[in-house]
Amino acid sequence: MINFLGYNERDFPIPELPSSDACVGRVIEEHRERYFVMCEQGIIEAGVTGKIMFTSGSKNEFPAVGDWVVLTPMDDEQGIIHQILPRKTVFHRRASGRKTGEQVIAANIDIAFVVMSGDEDFSLNRLERYLTIIYEGNITPAIILNKTDLFTKEEVDEFINEIKSRHPDAKLIWTSALTETGIKYVIEHLLPGKTYCFVGSSGVGKSSLINRLTGGERQRVDTLSDSTAKGKHTTTYRELIELKNGSFLVDTPGMREVGISGSEIGLEETFADIITVAENCRFRDCTHTKEPGCAVIAACESGTLNKAKLDNYLRLKRESDFYQMQEYERRQKGRSFAKMVKEVKSYNKTKR
Ligand SMILES: Nc1nc2c(ncn2[C@@H]2O[C@H](COP(=O)(O)OP(=O)(O)OP(=O)(O)O)[C@@H](O)[C@H]2O)c(=O)[nH]1
Ligand SMILES: [Mg+2]
Ligand SMILES: [Zn+2]
Incomplete structure (x- = not known):
């Protein structure tokens, strides 16, 4: 009987184990x-x-x-x-650099907190990348605007309004890991047995927030000390941290690239307002860029839809389509290579 780290048998039925000591x-x-x-x-x-x-x-x-x-x-x-074991939810991005495919950042996450701060990190386009990935992975998003202590109340209100102008229904909490403003609203979300991850750029305060939530003393579930991180606070690996109330937090290193992979569902959720209006476009395959009878362009002109959000949607949609096309080609190539190997093998056999 397993009874730890948020395990529940309904979500993760135990498979037949390969051996008695497994x-x-x-x-x-x-x-x-x-x-x-x-x-x-x-x-x-x-x-x-x-x-x-x-x-x-x-x-x-x-x-x-x-x-x-x-x-x-x-x-x-x-x-x-x-x-x-089959994942209930997954946070993955397009593999960075020259690698192909996807990279899983964390699995079986219930809520992902996207942490932003009001300095040069603030970007609604990047926020929408995160939201797309989160919805695509079947995770519930929440947005944290951190470091509010560095700004005046008016400036903070301005950041909040900007986020709300594009995502009026999103869960949004503004915090300061320094003064503890808003921390209690983050705590309200944390339920026993559930798992939460913190994502966002380097330096926005993910680890500082987590330290506040653990009350300063990290309830680390392991004993490993990472010598490479000496003297620096930059997070260098992903880890799961247990809170006293029985919820689990995943701290992640800041991401430089937030590439999306094939993300149809994620885009539909993140840009639900655009998708709904698009149902009224004259053409089924409208690209919402220049077509006559485009309801989306009309809604942007009348101010019902946000033009900057539409531009970002079109960019991310292209990125998602491109990824899917590339993956398709890669699979086809893999298939024809496997076929060739098979043919050569059977040719060699008949020759013998
Ligand atoms: N003024 C202020 N500083 C903060 C706040 N939160 C974090 N910091 C500072 O910002 C710096 C980066 O904080 P971290 O918590 O390490 O950021 P991180 O998001 O974990 O960064 P990575 O691990 O590199 O991804 C540290 O010097 C913190 O003390 C805040 O709310 N207000
Ligand atoms: Mg960190
Ligand atoms: Zn259209």
């Missing part, structure tokens, strides 16, 4: 393909099997913080992960 645990830290997994017997440092099994519902083959996994301990400290 167990189920939750990934609490990720360091370059090494994982710290909390199991009933304690924390196990684990790698993955060469052929980690794909499970229905999980798009990505590697575990991420928040995942429930099946592992076999080799001793008290080390083990091997065989399987990722």
Whole structure:
């Protein structure tokens, strides 16, 4: 019987275990393909099997913080992960740099807090990237405007109005990790057994907020001290932190790139106002850029829709479509290569 780290049998039914010493645990830290997994017997440092099994519902083959996994301990400290249990929700972005595919930042998250601050970090377009990713992953978003102590009340109101002008219904909390303003409204969201992640640019105050929520003393579920982070406070790896009330927080390093992958559902949710108006466009395949009878352009002109939001929607839609096309081509190429290998093999066989 598992009874820890937010486990519930309904969401994560235990599969048939590969051996009698195998167990189920939750990934609490990720360091370059090494994982710290909390199991009933304690924390196990684990790698993955060469052929980690794909499970229905999980798009990505590697575990991420928040995942429930099946592992076999080799001793008290080390083990091997065989399987990722199907994810209930997932926060993933387009892999950065030259890598292809998606990168999972965290799994099985109930609410994702997008943290922004009023300085140079403030960007509604970037906020909408995060919202798209969050909705796409079936997670509920909430927005935190942090560092309000650095601004006058009028300036803070201005930031709030800007966010509300594009997302009037979004849950929005303004805070200061320094003076503790608004922290109690964040706490109100934190329920036992639920998991929350904090995302946003580097330096916006994600870890500072988490420190406030833990009351300064990190209820870290592990004992690992990261020597590379010495002297700096920049978060260098993702970790799951347990609060006294039994809720779980995932701290993540600030993201420089917030690329979206194929995100139809995410875009539909984030830009629901545009999608609704678009139903009245004359053409089914209207691109909302120049067509006659475009209800979206008309709504922007009359001020019912926000033009800057539309521009961002069109940009993100292109990005999502482009990603899907690229993935499709990659799969086709992979398929024709596999076919060629098969053909060569059977040719060699008939020759013999
Ligand atoms: N004035 C002010 N400073 C803050 C506030 N929150 C955080 N800071 C400061 O901002 C700096 C960055 O805070 P962190 O909590 O490390 O930011 P982070 O989002 O975790 O950054 P990464 O881990 O790099 O992603 C630190 O010097 C904090 O003391 C706030 O509400 N007000
Ligand atoms: Mg941090
Ligand atoms: Zn249109």
